[in-house]
Amino acid sequence: MSRIGLDIDSTLHHYWDLLESIAERRFGVSLPYESQHDWGITELQPDQLRACVEETHSEHNILGAEPYAGAVEAVRGWHAAGHFVHVTSHRAPHTEEATARWLRSIGLPYDDLRCSYDKVSRCVELGIDVLVDDSPVNLAAARERGMLGATIVHPWNRRLVAHDPGVVGAGDWIELRRRVEPLLAPGAEPLRAPSEHGRT
Numbered sequence: 001m002s003r004i005g006l007d008i009d010s011t012l013h014h015y016w017d018l019l020e021s022i023a024e025r026r027f028g029v030s031l032p033y034e035s036q037h038d039w040g041i042t043e044l045q046p047d048q049l050r051a052c053v054e055e056t057h058s059e060h061n062i063l064g065a066e067p068y069a070g071a072v073e074a075v076r077g078w079h080a081a082g083h084f085v086h087v088t089s090h091r092a093p094h095t096e097e098a099t100a101r102w103l104r105s106i107g108l109p110y111d112d113l114r115c116s117y118d119k120v121s122r123c124v125e126l127g128i129d130v131l132v133d134d135s136p137v138n139l140a141a142a143r144e145r146g147m148l149g150a151t152i153v154h155p156w157n158r159r160l161v162a163h164d165p166g167v168v169g170a171g172d173w174i175e176l177r178r179r180v181e182p183l184l185a186p187g188a189e190p191l192r193a194p195s196e197h198g199r200t
């Protein structure tokens with residue numbers, strides 16, 4: 001059985017529109033989705049960005065998130081097949097209770113939940129095999145530690161998906177489920193860090 005790490009924002013639900021609307025309302029800054037080609041958001045000062053992200057993680061906003069079509073069904077299928085599901089979100093620890101309530105409300109089963117800022121090291125501790133996460137920074141760090149990556153493709157992770165065969169990218173959860181499942185199957189290819197590609 002495999003062990004899956006599962007991000008929330010921009011992975012289980014479309015987070016960007018919420019962040020963009022908060023940035024616009026609070027600071028008059030527009031953050032067009034299609035122009036966001038990098039992980040860093042330079043249009044906002046660091047403290048402005050922090051304030052916006054914090055507001056996206058209010059109880060109201062956490063509980064209002066609508067999962068991507070097919071996401072819950074895919075994770076239910078993986079969990080029912082016996083795979084370990086670790087839900088991991090880069091948000092303050094005090095949001096964990098609301099996050100757990102949201103996961104229950106959408107019917108997403110999991111074995112472990114962590115809201116914190118040490119995502120990849122926690123995945124290493126838990127022996128995660130595949131990290132499903134949209135952040136190119138997290139995906140690259142996970143790859144360096146021998147995990148496979150998978151993501152919904154967004155403008156900010158397109159380049160990584162194109163260049164690292166160990167990161168599966170998909171346009172939606174129907175395709176993501178189909179592409180990730182062979183990686184979870186018993187006897188799937190042993191996991192390889194990028195540095196091992198091409199070695200004899």
Ligand SMILES: [Mg+2]
Nearest residue numbers: 007009010134
């Ligand atoms: Mg995310």
